[in-house]
Amino acid sequence: MAALDSTRPSVPKDDDAAIQQRWEALTNVSFWRAKAADEARHPATGAPLFTDPFSAAAAARCVPRAAAAKLEDREPGAGVGLRVQWMGVRTAEIDARVLEAARGLVAVAAEGSSLQVVILGAGLDARAWRLPWPRPPGGRAAVWEVDTAPILALKAHALEGFAVTACERREVACDLTNVSALASGLAQAGHDAAVPTVWVLEGLIGYFTTEDGLQLLHALAGLSAPGSRVVMTSPPSLKDKEEYEGRGITLHHSTFEETEDTLARARRAGWQGVIVTAEELLQRYGVERAQQLLLLTPAEAGGPA
Numbered sequence: 001m002a003a004l005d006s007t008r009p010s011v012p013k014d015d016d017a018a019i020q021q022r023w024e025a026l027t028n029v030s031f032w033r034a035k036a037a038d039e040a041r042h043p044a045t046g047a048p049l050f051t052d053p054f055s056a057a058a059a060a061r062c063v064p065r066a067a068a069a070k071l072e073d074r075e076p077g078a079g080v081g082l083r084v085q086w087m088g089v090r091t092a093e094i095d096a097r098v099l100e101a102a103r104g105l106v107a108v109a110a111e112g113s114s115l116q117v118v119i120l121g122a123g124l125d126a127r128a129w130r131l132p133w134p135r136p137p138g139g140r141a142a143v144w145e146v147d148t149a150p151i152l153a154l155k156a157h158a159l160e161g162f163a164v165t166a167c168e169r170r171e172v173a174c175d176l177t178n179v180s181a182l183a184s185g186l187a188q189a190g191h192d193a194a195v196p197t198v199w200v201l202e203g204l205i206g207y208f209t210t211e212d213g214l215q216l217l218h219a220l221a222g223l224s225a226p227g228s229r230v231v232m233t234s235p236p237s238l239k240d241k242e243e244y245e246g247r248g249i250t251l252h253h254s255t256f257e258e259t260e261d262t263l264a265r266a267r268r269a270g271w272q273g274v275i276v277t278a279e280e281l282l283q284r285y286g287v288e289r290a291q292q293l294l295l296l297t298p299a300e301a302g303g304p305a
């Protein structure tokens with residue numbers, strides 16, 4: 001992993017405590033993802049679980065050395081290795097599910113049409129840069145990244161100089177608790193709600209209250225043409241919270257719940273779906289710890305809720 005450079009600007013210049021917490025959360029993810037890109041390996045083949053030179057660059061530019069050392073220090077014993085595995089599997093599995101959904105849409109898309117992908121709470125996620133986005137014949141692939149303005153500014157610094165080549169990348173600056181701002185921001189940035197969308201919510205919904213999360217999922221359902229897909233992580237559970245608190249670490253999430261409860265909320269918001277269970281991931285990747293994912297599609301009219 002690239003050496004961390006603490007001399008570069010890092011924390012967005014904003015006194016807002018919420019922005020500080022968001023910065024901490026996303027640099028934490030970026031640090032572990034950079035390490036996982038370097039170290040996480042498929043047990044059978046020894047191949048890297050995913051390819052990501054961008055997270056290392058982003059972490060080097062945005063995570064001060066002291067903050068990075070603290071992140072490793074708070075993982076006792078085999079903790080660092082487990083954390084690397086956990087982030088490696090989460091990244092690789094989301095990559096695979098998102099590309100699978102994108103290829104499925106492209107396979108049935110009309111000539112000259114668009115693949116639409118929206119990454120919500122994108123933080124320093126570099127999928128727009130690093131995934132081989134498919135596109136319909138004669139058409140285009142578009143990736144919208146939604147986050148707050150200070151975080152998007154931080155990202156511009158973090159990934160400055162790296163070209164996006166496989167898609168058209170667009171930014172929407174908004175607070176995702178304001179779903180009408182999301183809808184208008186996306187429309188203004190060229191998203192077409194009549195065309196199916198792949199939505200990505202990684203490490204996001206837990207930062208919302210259950211009500212705001214429900215409202216967001218409901219708004220996404222309203223912006224999703226048939227065929228749309230959601231790939232998302234669920235909030236940490238109460239058990240996760242207790243485990244972290246036992247180690248003196250405060251999680252800044254607003255919601256702690258079991259993945260089944262997140263799926264139940266998604267159903268109330270107009271989605272149907274399945275859980276990719278931790279057991280399935282542990283087996284597939286040969287690791288000891290993995291985070292479950294949710295895969296959603298718009299509920300069929302008259303279908304089971």
Ligand SMILES: C[S@@+](CC[C@H](N)C(=O)[O-])C[C@H]1O[C@@H](n2cnc3c(N)ncnc32)[C@H](O)[C@@H]1O
Nearest residue numbers: 022025026121122123147148175176177202203
């Ligand atoms: C833990 S980070 C995850 C970043 C990214 N999804 C990833 O996995 O690398 C959470 C992200 O969600 C964003 N976020 C949290 N609450 C938000 C809100 N109300 N509106 C917009 N973005 C929000 C934060 O700014 C941050 O970038």
